[in-house]
Amino acid sequence: MANKETHNQAFVDGQNLYMNTKASNWVVDLKKFRIYLKDQYHIDKAYYFLGAVDDNNQSLYELIQEAGFILIFREHSQAMVGKKKGNVDTDIVFTIMAKIAEKEKFDNIVLVSGDGDYYKMVKYLIEKERFCKLLSPNRHSTSTLYRKFTPKFVDFLDNPGIKKKIAYKK
DSSP states (O other): OOOTOOEEEEEEHHHHHHHHHHHHTOOOHHHHHHHHHHHHOOOEEEEEESSSSGGGHHHHHHHHHTOEEEEEEEOOOOOGGGOOOOOOOHHHHHHHHHHHHHSSOOOOOEEEEEOOOHHHHHHHHHTTTTTEEEEEEGGGGGGGGGGGGGTTEEEEETHHHHHHHHHHHO
C-alpha cells in the first residue's frame, strides 16, 4: 500500500460517519479508528469535521480530541446555529484544496465519507496522484459516483475485517 516514509492526512466527515454507522447499528471506537488510520494509511494528521459547536456536546468533543483527531467546527452565523445540519462538505473540500495550493508537506488524502458531494474533488485528487482512499461508513450509503474507483480507491468501514478492528465494544 504505502511505504513507511509516507505521510498522509485524513479528513473525516463526522456527521456522515456517525449517521451511517448508527443506521447500520454499530459505532466506531474513535481511538481504535485513529490507530487504524495511522497503521493502515500512515496518517500523520487526522481532521474530524463537525457542525456548529454545541455546549451540550463537550464530552463528545473531548473524546474526539483524546482519540487523536484535530477537531474542526463548521462556521455558522449565530442566527443559523441549531437550524442547519453539520454540512461540512465545503469546509473539507476547501481545507484540502488550500493545503495543496499552499504546498503543505504531505503525500496523499484519505477521506472518510460516502457522500457524493466530494466526487469532483476525489476525481481531481486521483488524477493528480494525491489521493489514497475513500473510506465510506458502509456500502449501501455510498454514492454510486464512486463505483468506478472501487476497490483501488474506495473501501467500506463495515467490511468485516475493518469493522472488527474499529467497532466499539461495550
